[in-house]
Amino acid sequence: ETGVTQTPRHLVMGMTNKKSLKCEQHLGHNAMYWYKQSAKKPLELMFVYNFKEQTENNSVPSRFSPECPNSSHLFLHLHTLQPEDSALYLCASSQEAGGTDTQYFGPGTRLTVL
């Protein structure tokens, strides 16, 4: 595997379910990101991890809980979501955190909340 991978690619869940999204990067990077992409809205940065430490949380509701056990893996735990949380969730990585390094994106997980 190369680049940034995400699983699952598609997920349908009810509002009372608990699920997790997984991201893995094979690029040797130190920073990882979660973005939300909704129709007709710019990409929204959710979380940033640098060397496994969370460095940014953009006022994301607590029903989204990130986890970064090491620099290669990033999870997004989901619980009691709302229908408006339906979106494409993109993971990215870069050599270092910050706005100057190129970010490499995974293919995303298409989430539908019923």
Next chain:
Amino acid sequence: AQSVTQPDIHITVSEGASLELRCNYSYGATPYLFWYVQSPGQGLQLLLKYFSGDTLVQGIKGFEAEFKRSQSSFNLRKPSVHWSDAAEYFCAVGLNYGGSQGNLIFGKGTKLSVKP
């Protein structure tokens, strides 16, 4: 506040025609600028980036972009569009606060359709 504007939501061009996608940014410091492309069902792929130096930047797939500080613009161009270029294009500005602080701010994207 920092922002990125892509004024065209949707553009349709004929195959073989030239293309220019517009991007304007608002950022007080020297910007780091990126263009990404997203095909349906896929993540974002970097086309090109500008950090410093020559204001005309060459990227992959025959794309180029020109940084114009006076106009706060970073427009993407391609002299001859191929049907496979149909996708959504995102301009982004990298904010640099020093150290590990700072992020990418994305525009809303421009969807490109290509007519045969």
